[in-house]
Amino acid sequence: xxxxxxxxxxxxxxxxxxxxxxxxxxxxxxxxxxxxxxxxxxxxxxxxxxxxxxxxxxxxxxxxxxxxxxxxxxxxxxxxxxxxxxxxxxxxxxxxxxxxxxxxxxxxxxxxxxxxxxxxxxxxxxxxxxxxxxxxxxxxxxxxxxxxxxxxxxxxxxxxxxxxxxxxxxxxxxxxxxxxxxxxxxxxxxxxxxxxxxxxxxxxxxxxxxxxxxxxxxxxxxxxxxxxxxxxxxxxxxxxxxxxxxxxxxxxxxxxxxxxxxxxxxxxxxxxxxxxxxxx
Amino acid sequence: xxxxxxxxxxxxxxxxxxxxxxxxxxxxxxxxxxxxxxxxxxxxxxxxxxxxxxxxxxxxxxxxxxxxxxxxxxxxxxxxxxxxxxxxxxxxxxxxxxxxxxxxxxxxxxxxxxxxxxxxxxxxxxxxxxxxxxxxxxxxxxxxxxxxxxxxxxxxxxxxxxxxxxxxxxxxxxxxxxxxxxxxxxxxxxxxxxxxxxxxxxxxxxxxxxxxxxxxxxxxxxxxxxxxxxxxxxxxxxxxxxxxxxxxxxxxxxxxxxxxxxxxxxxxxxxxxxxxxxxx
DNA sequence: CGCAGCTTTGACGCAGATCAATTCAAGTGG
DNA sequence: CCACTTGAATTGATCTGCGTCAAAGCTGCG
Numbered sequence: 001x002x003x004x005x006x007x008x009x010x011x012x013x014x015x016x017x018x019x020x021x022x023x024x025x026x027x028x029x030x031x032x033x034x035x036x037x038x039x040x041x042x043x044x045x046x047x048x049x050x051x052x053x054x055x056x057x058x059x060x061x062x063x064x065x066x067x068x069x070x071x072x073x074x075x076x077x078x079x080x081x082x083x084x085x086x087x088x089x090x091x092x093x094x095x096x097x098x099x100x101x102x103x104x105x106x107x108x109x110x111x112x113x114x115x116x117x118x119x120x121x122x123x124x125x126x127x128x129x130x131x132x133x134x135x136x137x138x139x140x141x142x143x144x145x146x147x148x149x150x151x152x153x154x155x156x157x158x159x160x161x162x163x164x165x166x167x168x169x170x171x172x173x174x175x176x177x178x179x180x181x182x183x184x185x186x187x188x189x190x191x192x193x194x195x196x197x198x199x200x201x202x203x204x205x206x207x208x209x210x211x212x213x214x215x216x217x218x219x220x221x222x223x224x225x226x227x228x229x230x231x232x233x234x235x236x237x238x239x240x241x242x243x244x245x246x247x248x249x250x251x252x253x254x255x256x257x258x259x260x261x262x263x264x265x266x267x268x269x270x271x272x273x274x275x276x277x278x279x280x
Numbered sequence: 281x282x283x284x285x286x287x288x289x290x291x292x293x294x295x296x297x298x299x300x301x302x303x304x305x306x307x308x309x310x311x312x313x314x315x316x317x318x319x320x321x322x323x324x325x326x327x328x329x330x331x332x333x334x335x336x337x338x339x340x341x342x343x344x345x346x347x348x349x350x351x352x353x354x355x356x357x358x359x360x361x362x363x364x365x366x367x368x369x370x371x372x373x374x375x376x377x378x379x380x381x382x383x384x385x386x387x388x389x390x391x392x393x394x395x396x397x398x399x400x401x402x403x404x405x406x407x408x409x410x411x412x413x414x415x416x417x418x419x420x421x422x423x424x425x426x427x428x429x430x431x432x433x434x435x436x437x438x439x440x441x442x443x444x445x446x447x448x449x450x451x452x453x454x455x456x457x458x459x460x461x462x463x464x465x466x467x468x469x470x471x472x473x474x475x476x477x478x479x480x481x482x483x484x485x486x487x488x489x490x491x492x493x494x495x496x497x498x499x500x501x502x503x504x505x506x507x508x509x510x511x512x513x514x515x516x517x518x519x520x521x522x523x524x525x526x527x528x529x530x531x532x533x534x535x536x537x538x539x540x541x542x543x544x545x546x547x548x549x550x551x552x553x554x555x556x557x558x559x560x
Numbered sequence: 561c562g563c564a565g566c567t568t569t570g571a572c573g574c575a576g577a578t579c580a581a582t583t584c585a586a587g588t589g590g
Numbered sequence: 591c592c593a594c595t596t597g598a599a600t601t602g603a604t605c606t607g608c609g610t611c612a613a614a615g616c617t618g619c620g
Contacts, residue, residue, distance in 0.1 A: 095451040099444040150422065153433045163440060164367070164380075167377060174608075207566080219609070222608095257399060501599065
């Protein structure tokens, strides 16, 4: 199913043994989530391995192609290893509303594990490297390792929390709304080590941004210029820079608590190392 | 914690044996969810009982009081047995945005089981009867019965799916947007047997409705009048009537698939019986 | 060079916010 | 049974944020 829906190119074979590259990335990506869980209860090596072993193929998806098509009944879930993706819905046949922007480490298709039918399509915004994890493996894991099941559940709960926040933030005027998105992306990218100092790479057009916040691309442009004029952000090329984090947060009414990363205890070394890699 | 936050009145004692009233309601409420799960795999009586036994107190919450306060770290989750509740957030200190309307059978506070901090408060819109289920019991259940854990997970996934839909529906003009909400409520109330024919009871002011859809109460009023004028809905007193379901769905671009109730296999007898009870 | 996609700018119209006043419905107490 | 109160529904007038249409710069790539 997946193969027919998106332009893909197998990067690693599906054998459980020889996709060492994928395993390395996966361990790196899953690590923050492991820490989250371990801040409460210990996770055995066996449990960690069980999760890592579950990954099947790693595929590439070209920009603008669907990772999960509308109404599909996928038999596997997708973990973003690289690139930006989004979940979206088309309303009234005209407007495309992006419900979530996904970055490295997001388990984008996890809900389809239990919801037989994928209720919203997911598209690659840029070219993406995606790990495909068979549902079968996930279900087996969640049966044998209740704590891992809880980890997966937790991931979807955090997603849902972010969705609710997005719903509320719509009440803000356009500049604050967009600033809020910039704040959220900074925090989420920092978690996976994709920030460098106070800036990050945002390979997204203003039209995409508009579809994400529910504004026309023209108005996004004007709002961004407002932000630039106020010295709240710099955004040229694909680089977003935040001169004054505190001031931006206040302006955007941003409080990161809804992302539930405060217990992640990130190691700064990891953050900076990964950041260096990201711009090579 | 809970006791201090809301005006409550214990209806049944917390002993695991003598709250027979609560057990009866609970079994009735959980039944549809059981069927959902059982459409895929069998659920043993022991599993069902485990879930039912987990309920602690049943309390009453007065209208407009919080069931879960902002930033609380609840040690139990709440299941709505009767009445309407809502999750909300206050944006920029001025606007209150309702992120979800909850009805009978909704496990409103389930995310707080894993997300230590409740990221959004939940309030009673009308007076509510609420079953309080200790987290401890839920965790024990989810460890021992992986399928029940999956059931709880599923409930939160459906919630999240509805949130995403709400995000998208914002793109519709006010009348269609409100019509969509009426459609969603009809389907969800039908699932728990709170509809009678093509109408249901909606004990909610236009201001609350406005906070739910993100519009001013004045504009909600005008939009509702548009709907009335087009013969799409009747809404007088607390009764919403839908003369022509198909027409309303088309107008609202409503497709119930995102609620994932199509596999619930509801028994019509139950629906009508429950409906009769609901207006006595 | 020249296409193609993105950003920027301008002009104009409208959906919906806001403020304010009036009507309506349901109690409540005398 | 009727003044009085309180909260909600309704209506009107005005203002504005944002959408839409359209054209003009910018940038990178074949």
